[in-house]
Amino acid sequence: MATEDDSLNALLFEAIVSHSENIIGVKDLSGRYLFANVGYARTFGQPADTFLGRSDRELFPSDIATSLRAADRRARFSQSSIIVEETVPVNGEMRTYLSVKFPIHDTAGKVFATGLIATDVSQWRKSEEQLRQSEELFRQAFENATIGMCLAGLDGVLLRVNPQLCRTLGYERTELEGHPLSEFTHIERGDARPDYVRHARNGDAAWSEQDRRYRHKDGHDVWCKVSSSLVKGSQGEPLYYISHVRDITESRQMEAELKRLASTDPLTGIANRRSFFEHIEQELQRLRRMQTHVSCLMLDIDHFKTINDRFGHPAGDEALRFFTMLCQQRLRITDVFARLGGEEFAILMPGTPLDGAVELAEQIRQLVGATPVTLPGASVPLTVSIGVTALHRDDNSPDAMLRRADAALYQAKTKGRNRVASVREAA
């Protein structure tokens, strides 16, 4: 006889199963449906009643029905419930369900049916698979990249490094991970932390690029272009940095070598005309800011043409190199020695007043005159004429000073060569 409690339970059961998003069913021992909730109607597009009395064999392909039945059987023999993942076709599309299956007992404690509550997890599985695929894609790109890559925490500590970064710096993965990249960096500007760590601390710029000099494990320097971007979480909160680290050592060396070649005279190895002008420009700037002296010598080997004529051009080259070497013996580290062209040279002397420059010019003149150059078959005496002047703060270009030096040299030449002449002011 039905009690009031039974009717309440029936109402509760009805309310729960009809509002559930899940598929809820009960099958008898032969696998025929005793109960199917509205979830069945929603999923399969047929009234829930149409399932009653039918088995999975009539609803699904036989291999699927067999595996559903096997799970039902396992549930019947289980103590409480089992959870299985089941895939079934729904309107021509395979869908994945997470099913809780459990035995249902009669009042005598005998199992007479199997219950099931199934949740459609197809979308989760799909998202999981997409996530797995994109993680795999990232992993492959990270591991196989021909550029160094790393993930670093907001404090700059390396969380993950790729094999190329290990090769670039010469360390094992375990020697890098857990350490800040700054441990392997030269301190160039007083702060070893990469810019992105400073940016993170200040909460600005999500991207930065900079050239940094690292120490390879074997001790040599490695120049790298480091491009870093901030990875943010779903709420926009900063999580970590991902950096590309490109080894640019070779191109920096090439750049430096090109710069050196562009500013060097190939025959003598000293500064060339272009570089000399740049030095005068710099000194002019300094002179305008500071109380100092800058002097300049312009040197021209006397009758150099006769050396070429007598001994040939290669011997003339040798004489030019020898002359360079002689002058260098008298120079300070701060002096700039340049070959302006042909047999014409110049020396810029920061910190030296005109009188001191004249003195040095005289020393050079005497040294050159006293030291003949050894050429094939002869020891040839050289003499040099030298014009001396000073850089003035109101010189509006290097040319202004060079014109005075040239005028002084002209005087030395016209007064008989092998002498020093100076011009203090503009003519």
Ligand SMILES: Nc1nc2c(ncn2[C@@H]2O[C@H](COP(=O)(O)OP(=O)(O)OP(=O)(O)O)[C@@H](O)[C@H]2O)c(=O)[nH]1
């Ligand atoms: N071997 C060699 N000779 C050069 C080079 N550049 C210029 N010369 C030569 O230097 C000589 C310069 O001659 P001039 O300008 O007449 O001057 P100089 O014979 O030294 O006579 P003064 O300067 O008047 O004392 C020329 O014969 C040029 O061919 C060079 O790179 N190598």
